[in-house]
Amino acid sequence: MNLSLITAIKFRKGRRKSGMVSLISIISTLSIAIGIAALIIGLSAMNGFERELHNRVLSVVPHGQFYPEYGNLDNWQHVQQELKNNSNIVSALPFVNFTGLIENGSKLGAVQVQGLDPEQEMQVSSLPNYVLNNKWQNFKAENQQVIIGAGLAKSLSVQEGGWVSLLIPVSSNQNQLKPPKRVRLQVVGILELSGSLSNNLVLIPLTDAQKLLDIGDSVTGIMVNVDQVYNANQILNHVALNLDENLIVNSWEKSYGFMYHDIQMIRKIMYLAMIVVIGVACFNIVSTLVIAVKDKQRDIAILKTLGATNQLIKHIFIWYGVISGVIGSLIGVILGVVIAWQLSNIIEIFESLIGHKFLNSNIYFVDFLPSEIHMMDIVIVFITALLLSLIASYYPARRACKIDPARILNSF
Structure with missing residues (x-):
């Protein structure tokens, strides 16, 4: 495992030194970062709305009423x-x-x-x-x-x-x-x-x-x-x-439950939509690895000649793809957390620039865009991105195992 990881890192460094880092590799990494950042920002906004619903509305209105x-x-x-x-x-x-x-x-x-x-x-x-x-x-x-x-x-x-x-x-x-x-x-x-x-x-x-x-x-x-x-x-x-x-019983959900259910519904839709976005970005790793396998055919052939097994070759290129996923995920998490942390202030500045408020206090129960970061959301998004990166790396890694060292070395 250590040998495959070290070799994958060497392959990536070798590409950077030779100036052959493909545009599609950069795009896939940035796509993962943007998708994760957007998901964290959206989930933090939903957490903020749920917090304000609990602290503002549900702390003011009674949770239930009993009457004849x-x-x-x-x-x-x-x-x-x-x-x-x-x-x-x-x-x-x-x-x-x-x-x-x-x-x-x-x-x-x-x-x-x-x-x-x-x-x-x-x-x-x-x-x-x-x-x-x-x-x-x-x-x-x-x-x-x-x-x-x-x-x-x-x-x-x-x-x-x-x-x-x-x-x-x-x-x-x-x-x-x-x-x-x-x-x-x-x-x-x-x-x-x-x-x-x-x-x-x-x-x-x-x-x-x-x-x-x-x-x-x-x-x-x-x-x-x-x-x-x-x-x-x-x-x-x-x-x-x-x-x-x-007595007749009436709960807060009859009058204000739609707010809570709408928040939960939007949260689920956001999970689905953003996971699709992250999935598409992660599967760009397939294109990146296919190019990497083609560029590294000679290195793969030499490794096989020196006794490297197909399992080692597969692990090398799986690590190659996962590293791209990790880099994109870390950038996305940092970007998403920073923006979500200052989301209310950012939106307030933007509202002052355009002279229009997005949330009208006469209609909504808040007149600002709240935000609250939950660590569990970050962990779930990060692990999901890594799993999708791992899945996307599997096919190109298997393809690298099928390279015939004799044919490749004879062609040089």
């Missing part, structure tokens, strides 16, 4: 205690949820109003961290206060400390239209979240929401967080079967 099919939940304290007793449930908090309209002057917007306990929310959620200027500390019940999303605040032209009108629909049992209840509220804080959450979310204290809806101590339901967020569906369905009450 009709009406409100009256004995919610008992249900809350049941949920807290489950080892898979991290937190369980009551909430009140209803739709309404918010008005500022002549501007009007439909909103999803959520009533929650400000103090308990600080203990179990990172939602308070996204309120600008640390105004969550001032968010108290019975003070006519509201927190609205940044996108909604922009569309209504309202700022922190301003006043808005909240219009709440009033139900009627006689099928008669009733004017909505109108409440004046002060915007105590702006919630800086990207995507749809920033455009239609309004937060008010839980007790204020109960009073506005005249539901007494009842709540809409219980929102929970689980210890394994990506298995929330299975956990919540299992928990629902063990509750004393028959």
Whole structure:
């Protein structure tokens, strides 16, 4: 093994000294490097999106909700205690949820109003961290206060400390239209979240929401967080079967699961596409080795005359191809890691040059291109490239074994 590796290295050095390094060899090595770099950059971007989904969206929205099919939940304290007793449930908090309209002057917007306990929310959620200027500390019940999303605040032209009108629909049992209840509220804080959450979310204290809806101590339901967020569906369905009450369960995957599934689908497509690119680049090694075998016919014949076996000749040219794969893979890994490490900054500079942002914060849950390098991705890509290089080197190596030393030496 050592002899075949040393001989392969000598063959490569001999070609460089004689200036006969073929263009196709350089192209195949660079193709491997570019393919690996592109794959690492793409996978790092997908890792970044998954991280931001977990840290931004899933740290803000509840992982699941339990609520009755009709009406409100009256004995919610008992249900809350049941949920807290489950080892898979991290937190369980009551909430009140209803739709309404918010008005500022002549501007009007439909909103999803959520009533929650400000103090308990600080203990179990990172939602308070996204309120600008640390105004969550001032968010108290019975003070006519509201927190609205940044996108909604922009569309209504309202700022922190301003006043808005909240219009709440009033139900009627006689099928008669009733004017909505109108409440004046002060915007105590702006919630800086990207995507749809920033455009239609309004937060008010839980007790204020109960009073506005005249539901007494009842709540809409219980929102929970689980210890394994990506298995929330299975956990919540299992928990629902063990509750004393028959409640409807809803997980985050219903509203935001498409983001996670899209990320995983793109990751798989990227793996497939880039492995094909790397495979094509690696099989360029076949052309390189065929040329090398033809150039080294005399050397192969001399080695066979000196007693070299076909196995040794085969190993020499397999090493010849694998070395090209290793060089290309190392260049690709270094290039991919460096670019992926600075990907967010590179894209930010590019956006400033062209004056356009690729990700709109009103649509996507991030307004920048995130990136996170995983060592396992690098190892998998590197090993895959080496295996493809090894496979590509096998046919030319076998062809080198079939050279007839007598015929080659007689021709010189």
